[in-house]
Amino acid sequence: MAVEKTNGDQFPTGMRVLAVDDDPTSLLVLETLLRRCEYHVTTTSQAVMALKMLRDNKNKFDLVICDVHMPDIGGFKLLELVGLEMDLPVILLSGNGDPKLVMKGITHGACDYLLKPVRIEELKNIWQHVVRRKKICPKDRNNSDNQDKPHHGGGEGAGTGNSDQNGKLNKRRKDQNEDEDEERDENENENEDQSSQKKPRVVWSVDLHQKFVAAVNHLGIDKAGPKEILDLMNVEKLTRENVASHLQA
Incomplete structure (x- = not known):
């Protein structure tokens, strides 16, 4: 059941969660706990597949939970792409509680960072991130609609x-x-x-990021350097420093 269609008594029952983990045992445990919370759960063992599902089924998920260490694009990259393209809340999972790693996740936009083995008590409260995001979204949309106004933080x-x-x-x-x-x-x-x-930082729009991804895919991960990517993107005023910074994100 979609979150938008639930009333106050039903929510968060039926919240739609996409769970991503390459470890089948961890994924099964996560799915079981999420279902006990009465969430609607979709699972996948590949971050690439998760991204495809999100792109093909926009507005059909309310929240994403992804393991940090994935063999394909990785949890941090999935977090970045979801933030750029869907603006869905993303929770990262990891067995590594290093504060630097946790801080990296939060500064990259994760709404929470849970340590494995995850506990059902933690999962019972994740619906709050969806509510919080829905309250923030109208303000974010106003910012994007007024990109030419200098007092807004993102657009310019x-x-x-x-x-x-x-x-x-x-x-x-x-x-x-x-x-x-x-x-x-x-x-x-x-x-x-x-x-x-x-406005010291470059804001990577969806269109700009897609050009970046296309250039990287064309060159191949091993050969994709900032200069080569910049040449292929051919975007006016974009600098090698901008590309290098985005490549390391």
Whole structure:
């Protein structure tokens, strides 16, 4: 049963959970516990398959639980892609409780990080992430609809961050040109530097990320370096530094 169709008495019964783990025993235990919580559960042992299911069945899942260490694209990459394309809450699972790993998961957008063996008491409360996300979503959509407004955090970053880098490169190239050109570049840099203080990071839109993925797939994982990816993407004002940072994410 879809979360949107449940009333206050029924929720969270029927919440639709996609569980992802390459360990069959862990996946079976997770599925059993989730069903005891009266959630509707779909399972897969491949993160790639999970991503395909999400892309093919948009709005048919309310929450994703994925193991961090997967043999294909990995839990962190799945987390990134889901955040870019679906904006669904994602919970990461791991047998490794290293604080650095936990912090990486949270800073990459995970709404929770559960240690194995997971307990049913923890799973009984995961529905709260769905409710919280649904309350936040309208505000996020307003931000994306007003990308040209400087007081919003997300939308404008891609253009400003890239133009700042490009402006600095252009200035270096024109250092020996006429004074008139130098003055124009300095003015542009000053404006761009002011903007970059507000929007220092590139925001990877779905379209931009898809171009990135297409370039990586074309080159192959072993040969996909920042310069090669940048050349294939052929996106104006995108820099090698932007691509390298996204490649390491």
